[in-house]
Amino acid sequence: MNDIAVNVNGKSRPLTGAPAHTTALDWLRGAGLSGAKEGCAEGECGACAVLLATPTPEGGTAWTSVNSCLVPVYALNGQEVITSEGLGSPDALHPVQDKLAEAGGSQCGYCTPGFVCSMAGEYYRDGREAVVESADEECPVHDGEHGPNGFDLHALSGNLCRCTGYRPIRDAAYALGSPESDDPLLQRLADPAPLPVATAATVDGSRFIRPASFDETLRLLRDEPDALLVAGSTDWGVEVNIRGSRAPLVVAIEHHEELRRLVVTDDEIEIGAALPLSEIESRLGGTVPLLAQLFPQFASRLIRNRGTIGGNLGTGSPIGDTPPALLALGAHVVLTSADGEREVDLAEYFTGYRQSVRRADELIRAVRIPRPLAKVTSFQKIAKRRFDDISSVAVAFALDIEDGVVTAAKIGLGGVAATPLRARATEDALVGQPWNVGTVRAASEILGGEGTPMSDHRASSEYRALMLNTALLKLYSTTVLDNKEVSA
Ligand SMILES: Cc1cc2nc3c(=O)[nH]c(=O)nc-3n(C[C@H](O)[C@H](O)[C@H](O)COP(=O)(O)OP(=O)(O)OC[C@H]3O[C@@H](n4cnc5c(N)ncnc54)[C@H](O)[C@@H]3O)c2cc1C
Ligand code: FES
Numbered sequence: 511m512n513d514i515a516v517n518v519n520g521k522s523r524p525l526t527g528a529p530a531h532t533t534a535l536d537w538l539r540g541a542g543l544s545g546a547k548e549g550c551a552e553g554e555c556g557a558c559a560v561l562l563a564t565p566t567p568e569g570g571t572a573w574t575s576v577n578s579c580l581v582p583v584y585a586l587n588g589q590e591v592i593t594s595e596g597l598g599s600p601d602a603l604h605p606v607q608d609k610l611a612e613a614g615g616s617q618c619g620y621c622t623p624g625f626v627c628s629m630a631g632e633y634y635r636d637g638r639e640a641v642v643e644s645a646d647e648e649c650p651v652h653d654g655e656h657g658p659n660g661f662d663l664h665a666l667s668g669n670l671c672r673c674t675g676y677r678p679i680r681d682a683a684y685a686l687g688s689p690e691s692d693d694p695l696l697q698r699l700a701d702p703a704p705l706p707v708a709t710a711a712t713v714d715g716s717r718f719i720r721p722a723s724f725d726e727t728l729r730l731l732r733d734e735p736d737a738l739l740v741a742g743s744t745d746w747g748v749e750v751n752i753r754g755s756r757a758p759l760v761v762a763i764e765h766h767e768e769l770r771r772l773v774v775t776d777d778e779i780e781i782g783a784a785l786p787l788s789e790i791e792s793r794l795g796g797t798v799p800l801l802a803q804l805f806p807q808f809a810s811r812l813i814r815n816r817g818t819i820g821g822n823l824g825t826g827s828p829i830g831d832t833p834p835a836l837l838a839l840g841a842h843v844v845l846t847s848a849d850g851e852r853e854v855d856l857a858e859y860f861t862g863y864r865q866s867v868r869r870a871d872e873l874i875r876a877v878r879i880p881r882p883l884a885k886v887t888s889f890q891k892i893a894k895r896r897f898d899d900i901s902s903v904a905v906a907f908a909l910d911i912e913d914g915v916v917t918a919a920k921i922g923l924g925g926v927a928a929t930p931l932r933a934r935a936t937e938d939a940l941v942g943q944p945w946n947v948g949t950v951r952a953a954s955e956i957l958g959g960e961g962t963p964m965s966d967h968r969a970s971s972e973y974r975a976l977m978l979n980t981a982l983l984k985l986y987s988t989t990v991l992d993n994k995e996v997s998a
C-alpha cells in the first residue's frame with residue numbers, strides 16, 4: 511500500500527495518525543490551513559467549502575466544490591485539494607478574491623473562504639460562458655439566475671452569509687471574467703484527475719478501507735457484517751459530526767467504475783448508484799424532465815457535488831427526494847452481492863421505517879428507469895424554504911394522457927408515511943378517466959387520504975394531507991396553462 515497522503519495546494523501532506531473518522535475540515539485546520547471554517551458541521555452553511563479535482567466524462571478534470579466538514583479525510587487519499595489559501599494570497603489575490611473584495615462582498619469574513627471556493631469552482635467550469643445565450647432555459651425551476659458572464663448562481667446555493675447580504679456577492683460573481691490561459695488551475699484541468707487510490711487505515715481500532723476492486727468491496731460486505739458503506743458522505747458525515755456515530759469499518763465505494771455508469775438505451779436509463787447528483791444532472795441534460803425538475807430542489811450544489819442516489823436510497827429516509835421521483839418513473843433497484851445481482855421494483859424495496867429488502871451483504875449498484883418516459887411529469891417539493899431544505903412532503907407525477915384520457919399514471923410520495931410509497935388508489939382513480947377538472951378534483955380527494963402522514967417539527971399531519979390534496983390540481987393547472995395536448 512502506498513503512503514497515505516493528500517495533495518493540498520500543490521503540496522503532498524501525509525495523513526499519518528488521523529483517527530478514521532476525521533473530517534477533511536478538521537484535518538486541514540489541524541494542518542494550519544485554517545481558511546476553511548466550521549459554521550455548522552452538517553453541510554448547511556458552506557463555510558468549509560474547498561475544491562476537489564474530480565474526473566470529467568471527457569477524461570479531464572473539474573474543480574468541484576465540496577463541504578469538507580462532511581468528507582472523511584481518508585476518502586481524499588491521493589486526491590488533489592485546493593483551499594482558499596491555495597487560490598491566492600493577500601499580495602496576489604485570485605480573481606475571485608479580488609472581485610469579492612472590490613464588490614464589498616465580505617464583512618466578518620467567516621463565510622468568505624467558502625464562497626471563494628464555490629465561486630472558483632464555477633469560474634473554472636467548462637462551458638460557463640456558453641450558457642449566456644440560453645440562460646432562460648437553463649433551469650427548469652427558476653430562470654434567469656445566470657450573470658452576463660454565464661455564472662450560475664446555483665453554484666453558491668450551499669453558501670450562507672450572515673452579515674454582508676447577497677447582492678455584493680452576486681455582483682462579484684457576475685463581474686468575473688474568464689481565467690487567463692496561463693492560470694495554473696486552468697491548465698491543470700486539461701490533464702486527468704488523480705486516480706482513486708486503494709486505502710487501508712486502522713487507527714485506534716477503527717478502519718477506513720477504499721478497496722482496490724469492486725469484487726473486493728463485495729467480499730468485504732460478505733465477510734464483515736459491521737462494514738458501513740460510504741459514497742458521498744453527505745448523510746454519514748452528519749451522523750459522525752452531529753450524532754457522534756462511529757463505525758468500526760468504513761468502506762468507501764464512490765470510486766468504483768461499476769457504480770459510476772450512466773447508460774441510456776432504447777429500453778431504459780441505468781444510473782450508477784455512486785454518481786454524484788450534479789454529474790447525473792449535467793449528463794442527463796434535461797432528458798428526464800422529472801429528474802431535471804428535482805435536482806435544483808435537492809439540497810445545494812455543494813451537497814449535490816458529493817451526494818448520490820445510492821446514498822439517498824441507502825439511508826431509507828421517508829423524506830428522501832429521489833424515491834418519490836424514481837417511484838413515479840417506475841424505477842428498479844439493482845442490488846449486487848458476492849453471490850450475484852438481482853433487480854427489485856423500487857415500489858417493493860422499502861419495507862418499513864429506514865428498512866428495505868436489501869441484505870447486509872448487498873449494495874445498490876444502480877437504478878434502472880424504463881423507457882419510454884411518461885409525457886406529463888411534475889415534481890413538487892413542499893418545504894419551509896424553497897431551496898436547500900428537507901421536504902415536508904414530496905409528490906412526483908408521471909402520467910400519459912392520450913386524446914384527453916389518462917392512459918397511465920404513476921405517483922410517488924415522500925413524507926407522508928414511514929416509507930416513500932406509490933399513491934396506488936389515486937393512480938387507479940385516474941387511469942381511464944378524462945383529464946379534466948372533475949376527474950382531478952375527485953382524484954385529489956383520494957390523494958389527500960393516501961399514506962399516514964404524521965405531525966412533526968416540519969409540518970402537521972393535516973398540512974401534509976392538504977398538500978397532497980392540492981398537488982394534482984397544481985399539475986392540472988400547469989398542463990392547462992402550458993396548453994399541453996391533453997384536453998378532453
Ligand atoms: C445540508 C444537507 C441537505 C440535504 N438535503 C437533502 C435534500 O434536499 N433531499 C434529500 O433527499 N436529501 C438531502 N440530504 C441528504 C443527503 O444529501 C442525501 O441522502 C444523499 O443522496 C446521500 O448520498 P451520499 O452518497 O452522500 O450518502 P452517504 O452519506 O455516503 O451514505 C448514506 C447511507 O447510504 C448508504 N449507502 C451509500 N451508498 C450506498 C450504496 N451504493 N448501496 C447501499 N448503501 C449505500 C451508506 O452506508 C449510508 O448508510 C441533505 C443532506 C445535507 C447534509
Ligand atoms: S461547516 Fe457548515 S457546511 Fe461545512
Ligand code: FES
Nearest residue numbers: 617618619671672
Ligand atoms: S461576511 Fe460575515 S458571514 Fe459572510
